[in-house]
Amino acid sequence: MKFDPEQVKTETKEDFDKAWSESTKYLTPVDPVKDYSMKMEQGKAHPVYETMNRLREAYINLGFEEMVNPIIIEESDIFKQFNYEALAVLDRVFYIGGLPRPNVGISDERFAQIEEIFGRKLTEEDKETIRTILHKYKKGEIEGDDLVADLAAGLNVQDSKIAVMIDHVFPEFKKLEPVCSRKTLRSHMTSGWFISLEALVNRRKTPVKLFSVDLVFRREQEESADRLRAYHSASCVIMDPDVNVEHGKAVAAGLLKQFGFSDFKFKPDDKRSKYYTPDTQIEVYGYHPALKGSNTKYKDGWVEIATFGIYSATALSQYNIPYPVMNLGLGVERLSMILYQAKDMRDMVYPQFQEEWVLGDKEIADMISIEMQPSTREGHDIAMSIIATCERHGTDASPCVFEAWSGTLNGKKLKVTVSEKEENKKLCGGAFLNEVYVLNGNVYGIPKGNPKFKEIEEKGVSTGIRYIDAIANAAARNIEEGVYETSVKMSRAPGDVNVLIDPVALRYIQGKKNKIDFRGPVFTSVETEITGE
Structure with missing residues (x-):
């Protein structure tokens, strides 16, 4: 076929950028602000x-x-x-051994079997094609990888029919035994x-x-x-x-x-x-x-x-x-x-x-991520604003309400607040800044700086995920989807604070009868008000 330059599509820069973005989404984080599910790390070499x-x-x-x-x-x-x-x-x-090339004889009876498989009569030219190709195969002029393709092309039939022909008509191929060389x-x-x-x-x-x-x-x-x-x-x-x-x-x-x-x-x-x-x-x-x-x-x-x-x-x-x-x-x-x-x-x-399955703490930590995450730039901004608000005011006495973000999302003007309406409490519960660590195959959510958890903090592997980070991402995703209230009270399991442990790591932890301890008072509420269209 002659090359026709007119048939070649010229990509615009926009076409290229879009294709590149799609091809690299598994290699780079989807958002430059903060992304917990896509961790860019160097690969691991075999020892x-x-x-x-x-x-x-x-x-x-x-x-x-x-x-x-x-x-x-x-x-x-x-x-x-x-x-x-x-x-x-x-x-x-x-x-080193190999299969010998069979010396295949082709009788009228075999040609009749081939005709039945092909659903048509064989011409004299077809018969000569079969003889010639099989003879070249026997002499080593045609490789085994090419035998089916060459027969299909020479006889103008589908590869699948050639495979059936070899299987049913030429049992010599199935009876071959390896022969050792020197x-x-x-x-x-x-x-x-x-x-x-x-x-x-x-x-x-x-x-x-x-x-x-x-x-x-x-x-x-x-x-x-x-x-x-x-x-x-x-x-x-x-x-x-x-x-x-x-x-x-x-x-x-x-x-x-x-x-x-x-x-x-x-x-x-x-x-x-x-x-x-x-x-x-x-x-x-x-x-x-x-x-x-x-x-x-x-x-x-x-x-x-x-x-x-x-x-x-x-x-x-x-x-x-x-x-x-x-x-x-x-x-x-x-x-x-x-x-x-x-x-x-x-x-x-x-x-x-290996019979003994071993996952290191870092391997487990790499399989822990934030489950629900926003998909828009505005959603990411909302999540980061909620985190910043809780970091600044999380220990403020209640009742209290703090505006975290205001702006337009999905064509609606919104105001996002973090609040605690009951008296004599704080904006957030005592565990809202707990960070997820892995130590000796166990997964813990712990408050940093607490002497009780000193060993976990010093010897464990941090995932870099805090409860408030994961909760804020869930709240932002909910807001994108039109769910305008996200409230987390007591945490007992990873899912309560929007943390996901990959099933592989979960099977390993459970198989070893190790701990997953996410207990703690979170008591964080995020509400959204529509302020205009």
Whole structure:
């Protein structure tokens, strides 16, 4: 189809502004004065990816270049790298399998079945189209994702009919069984380093300093608190004629100091992998002050964090690499567990699946909001005026009445007042300035500055919502809708003062049998008088 510029609509600035406003209403507060339901806060990073980013920066700070290593490794490379240990390594790798392409024969009987599904006779051209496309699919010239679409286009029928045809006429597709190849998923970053270094050895001058932070896969019998089948390795190599074990120590220290580790121990690794030169495989132990005395298995402050070594000359020769290569690697998830003091790797990596559901106080506080809110600029002004009036006169003796706002709303002139008609009271009850806090999964409405609630105020998380804030918003919304009296007496629950706890947080609080305490005398009345049209 030829492009016709005349068919392109030119948006005015007003069109654009309106579209932009609609698209961003979930990103920015709806009103610049004060909005409790839309809190603009920075998003939250996953511990593993946060640690990965810090590791990447740490390597770059040490002068390493980032590299993407192959993930799919040929079985033959495992033998070249691990020698007679290869079979033990292969026992723990995932082999890659796939469905074979079926050799589909098409008889007259099958063509008759297709005609019945299509509801029409097949021409000789149609039959040849089916044969040709299925033959190309068998040869790999057409991908599985495109088979249905290509048949539908070639035969001029709906995709759904092609799907029925394949299901009913060609049972060969349903009977396919995966066939294993000799390709594996990378189980050690080392497997990729040999291949990458072979490609670069004649293209880069030494020293070559590379790093990669990426996934590796192990066919573990089961996952546990400190072992997963898919995890991230933060690995580096230095290829240089003069590289040695001391360089490994320097890199380990330089890397881990950026994470707060202050001292290091280096011990020979008893595992002695065959792709390392004998007596060069070293375990790195780091001391972190934050772990000292912690409720983890690292309470003495020391933790095994990395391993490094010099690649075997025999293994390097399989890839025509003439220089020594130092390799260091550490598990990202292991480091994340240490930094975040997590006890179970599974819960840290996959919090959505953990049996013990945990919501922090800040998470709960973020799920508490003002329910009814005004939708107009005038409504917001009314709410703010009611709040200001109560803040100034809330403790004044009654009977009393104070004008909060006057103006035009929905074509009517209105006067909004806050009043208390009974004698020997105050304009507002003693709890009208109570603020909503969350502490240890409990939700409280408390008066600030009261010694009785000192712990909640100091240790809890404030929502920033006071009873009067929420009540004023409800009153303003009511006025917009033509309801001209809002009165709150005793508060016993969040809804009494127009506070909403999200159902997710509510389920958590109730499931934990925690408290929601909104009790208190509010006694605040807002009235509106129509003063003209």
